[in-house]
Amino acid sequence: MEYRALPHGGEKISVIGLGSAGLHNASDAEVERTIDEAVDAGVNHFDFIPSESRPLAAMGRALRRHRADVHVQVHIGALYGSGAYGWTTDAKPAIAEFEQRLTAIGTDYADESEYGKGEAADRMELLCEFERAGIGVSVMKPFAGGQLLDAAQSPFGRVLTRTQCIQYALDKPGVVTVLPGVHDLADLRDLLGYLDATPEERDYSELASMAPQSREARCVYCNHCQPCPSGIQVGLVNKYYDLARVGDELAAEHYRNLEHHAGECVGCGHCDSRCPFGVAQSSRMCEIAAYFGM
């Protein structure tokens, strides 16, 4: 395993961490084995926010075996009242749920409890600010919910490898660890292949040659078409839609929690005329509104 030091504190964090959003379909035994094998491989940073509450007990059993050796991040504001991941900004239920979740995973503290979202330009600005302030960043969804691994779903129309995506994220300012979500042991073993990859396999410079591909009429979430008179965050709405269509329940929940939805589009055409990639965004807003029903 490769490690990076937190700028303040100096703790050594594994560059490969583990996300748990996909673990709900694995058996309890597989969940425990996946966490145990990750720790054996040197992983010491975990995101313990699954899409459903079901695997939390098995995750907790595994965590008890390793708690002193690993860092755990959770999301303040996540709610599992229905059994599935939900969200609130109301402090009282958020704090109650946070404490219940710590109990469920058998610990009485989390090492990080933040969740951020935003557009590419905002993220880069924020990352630079974190780097300047000496704050370590953990990156989630480095494969964009699997889209970047599938030419049919990728906004570039071509495939990147897991290793290239991980290296791309690790090269961003302030980043200390990348936490791809895994479904099972096989996913974990695939990820760990990053550690044996050659410099050539980690090289993602072909991204530059993919840029012209983005001229195809696919939204790449750049937000060049803002501002929308209805207050719709066009890039974010499109990103959550694309992720939801490939089965990302968290992204669907984030969409529902946005202040403005595709259903509020008034069809003014501003985004259509502003998009440098030729996306027929006003039509796409109708499609997105129909998908989510809002």
Ligand code: SF4
């Ligand atoms: S519609 Fe075009 S300009 Fe707007 S976010 Fe998508 S790609 Fe960018």
Ligand code: SF4
């Ligand atoms: S067409 Fe819809 S999404 Fe695009 S700018 Fe107008 S209101 Fe906003």
